[in-house]
Amino acid sequence: xxxxxxxxxxxxxxxxxxxxxxxxxxxxxxxxxxxxxxxxxxxxxxxxxxxxxxxxxxxxxxxxxxxxxxxxxxxxxxxxxxxxxxxxxxxxxxxxxxxxxxxxxxxxxxxxxxxxxxxxxxxxxxxxxxxxxxxxxxxxxxxxxxxxxxxxxxxxxxxxxxxxxxxxxxxxxxxxxxxxxxxxxxxxxxxxxxxxxxxxxxxxxxxxxxxxxxxxxxxxxxxxxxxxxxxxxxxxxxxxxxxxxxxxxxxxxxxxxxxxxxxxxxxxxxxxxxxxxxxxxxxxxxxxxxxxxxxxxxxxxxxxxxxxxxxxxxx
Amino acid sequence: xxxxxxxxxxxxxxxxxxxxxxxxxxxxxxxxxxxxxxxxxxxxxxxxxxxxxxxxxxxxxxxxxxxxxxxxxxxxxxxxxxxxxxxxxxxxxxxxxxxxxxxxxxxxxxxxxxxxxxxxxxxxxxxxxxxxxxxxxxxxxxxxxxxxxxxxxxxxxxxxxxxxxxxxxxxxxxxxxxxxxxxxxxxxxxxxxxxxxxxxxxxxxxxxxxxxxxxxxxxxxxxxxxxxxxxxxxxxxxxxxxxxxxxx
Numbered sequence: 075x076x077x078x079x080x081x082x083x084x085x086x087x088x089x090x091x092x093x094x095x096x097x098x099x100x101x102x103x104x105x106x107x108x109x110x111x112x113x114x115x116x117x118x119x120x121x122x123x124x125x126x127x128x129x130x131x132x133x134x135x136x137x138x139x140x141x142x143x144x145x146x147x148x149x150x151x152x153x154x155x156x157x158x159x160x161x162x163x164x165x166x167x168x169x170x171x172x173x174x175x176x177x178x179x180x181x182x183x184x185x186x187x188x189x190x191x192x193x194x195x196x197x198x199x200x201x202x203x204x205x206x207x208x209x210x211x212x213x214x215x216x217x218x219x220x221x222x223x224x225x226x227x228x229x230x231x232x233x234x235x236x237x238x239x240x241x242x243x244x245x246x247x248x249x250x251x252x253x254x255x256x257x258x259x260x261x262x263x264x265x266x267x268x269x270x271x272x273x274x275x276x277x278x279x280x281x282x283x284x285x286x287x288x289x290x291x292x293x294x295x296x297x298x299x300x301x302x303x304x305x306x307x308x309x310x311x312x313x314x315x316x317x318x319x320x321x322x323x324x325x326x327x328x329x330x331x332x333x334x335x336x337x338x339x340x341x342x343x344x345x346x347x348x349x350x351x352x353x354x355x356x357x358x359x360x361x362x363x364x365x366x367x368x369x370x371x372x373x374x375x376x377x378x379x380x381x382x383x384x385x386x387x388x389x
Numbered sequence: 390x391x392x393x394x395x396x397x398x399x400x401x402x403x404x405x406x407x408x409x410x411x412x413x414x415x416x417x418x419x420x421x422x423x424x425x426x427x428x429x430x431x432x433x434x435x436x437x438x439x440x441x442x443x444x445x446x447x448x449x450x451x452x453x454x455x456x457x458x459x460x461x462x463x464x465x466x467x468x469x470x471x472x473x474x475x476x477x478x479x480x481x482x483x484x485x486x487x488x489x490x491x492x493x494x495x496x497x498x499x500x501x502x503x504x505x506x507x508x509x510x511x512x513x514x515x516x517x518x519x520x521x522x523x524x525x526x527x528x529x530x531x532x533x534x535x536x537x538x539x540x541x542x543x544x545x546x547x548x549x550x551x552x553x554x555x556x557x558x559x560x561x562x563x564x565x566x567x568x569x570x571x572x573x574x575x576x577x578x579x580x581x582x583x584x585x586x587x588x589x590x591x592x593x594x595x596x597x598x599x600x601x602x603x604x605x606x607x608x609x610x611x612x613x614x615x616x617x618x619x620x621x622x623x624x625x626x627x628x629x630x631x632x633x634x635x636x637x
Contacts, residue, residue, distance in 0.1 A: 122480040125635050147482040154480075158473030162406045174398045175481045203409075219477070 075100055075227050075257035076121060081130035083116050090116040092281035093130070100226065103253035105272035106261035109383050113281040114261040115155050118231050122152045134227055151220035155231040157213045161205035165196055165215050168204055169222065176223040190218040193248060209236040217245070228252065230260035234267065246270045265375040279383040292378050297342060299373030300349070302356045303330070305338040306363040314339055321355045323347040336366065395483045399491030407499055416461060420503050423453055428510060440518025443604045446510055447528045451568055451596055454539045459560035461499065462543025463553040465492050466627070471551045489627055493544055500536045504529060524606035531603020534616035535596055539564055541623035548630040571595025
């Protein structure tokens with residue numbers, strides 16, 4: 075439903091987006107991760123037709139966003155960064171305007187409004203002026219506007235920005251549910267959202283894609299993926315390290331903790347170690363020790379993120 | 390969705406927005422107060438002892454519009470860009486032209502309303518004497534067209550910047566330029582420097598020259614076309630400016 079081919083966007087000489095290609099089909103929820111200034115919002119602005127691309131092509135449901143903008147925009151619901159809304163209107167007035175612009179009238183409009191208000195829990199603020207809303211409510215108002223016409227494609231720029239944990243949970247649940255029947259792309263800084271809501275994730279850095287895969291695939295890129303954390307008692311750390319170092323599949327041993335006769339170490343696997351070999355080897359090597367904990371690590375997204383993207387200060 | 394329906398939706402939203410803030414009420418009250426004050430005091434309505442609204446009333450319109458209309462138009466695009474709703478608006482299934490025309494029509498309609506509310510003056514002059522109501526009607530039409538021209542220029546300056554104040558100042562300066570080119574002393578001094586053809590070309594760009602014809606009761610297509618051209622050109626430039634911001 076969303077097809078992005080070699081998309082490039084220049085602002086003067088600055089390449090905000092540099093040759094990005096990806097696609098999102100119905101039923102997929104794509105998470106867009108990246109440091110600040112990586113080009114996430116710019117990409118979304120091009121996808122929704124707000125900014126014209128400098129090079130490349132974006133197609134929504136087969137419609138070229140530049141060649142056939144109206145047809146493409148009809149299929150999209152968009153939540154821009156900072157969730158803008160007309161501050162001189164009430165929530166009801168604003169949603170009513172959005173509905174009419176989307177071509178909803180009469181009974182259909184009433185039903186669409188009712189549904190959106192219910193899904194976003196806006197009943198209590200319907201007649202409040204938008205500029206008096208709290209951040210969470212303003213976000214939800216703008217979110218409601220994006221789902222009014224039940225679009226096939228949802229483009230959400232930081233949909234949980236500034237929401238409290240309860241609200242975040244609600245929005246992620248909403249995205250996950252809607253993701254079953256729509257093509258959704260949303261950008262975030264919060265890595266736990268990737269697990270909570272995404273079927274796939276892309277990491278962008280300085281305008282280019284540096285990783286593209288399911289959350290599990292991305293986690294496997296981490297050093298920590300497949301590592302074994304072992305906690306034993308009654309043995310000295312040096313003895314533990316020495317014996318574990320002999321395991322052929324072990325790349326390195328890191329002593330995490332040594333106190334109260336309890337030693338915790340982390341055994342990092344070599345790249346060619348097959349699944350399950352290392353834990354078994356560690357279990358065998360630990361014979362005779364009193365094992366308190368033996369855990370296979372999954373890998374952490376923030377490790378992957380950090381290793382793939384340069385920190386802002388180094389740009 | 391057809392274009393006209395979209396334009397109407399946008400226009401309705403914009404018109405509603407005027408009346409939810411103090412802007413509309415302040416503008417209308419000030420405009421009416423100024424009209425009343427200038428007509429009866431400075432305009433010498435009673436002193437002239439003539440059943441005519443031209444000198445006392447309509448004469449001042451170009452000068453009132455000079456600072457009042459940019460105040461109305463300055464928020465049209467500057468605010469959308471500042472708050473971020475422009476991004477929302479232009480990602481809806483509408484064209485930028487529909488948005489531009491919708492906003493302009495809403496504001497122009499608002500100005501028509503303000504003009505219409507000066508009807509007590511018409512009633513007054515009809516009660517006191519026998520004015521030529523055709524001339525008065527013609528003057529109103531000309532005034533409304535001229536207000537549209539001021540407004541279109543304000544739309545254009547509003548699209549240039551996120552700061553409403555800058556939009557206001559630039560609009561006032563541009564409109565002042567278009568006014569001054571029609572004033573006697575300016576034309577005189579210009580004719581000292583340029584040949585008559587150039588001077589008359591410059592003078593023909595002035596709001597005052599064309600509005601003056603309406604005030605006399607002359608409904609000339611050239612004057613109508615002049616104001617409509619200014620409107621169309623300014624709105625077209627607005628579209629170009631908006632597109633330019635996004636092209637990067």
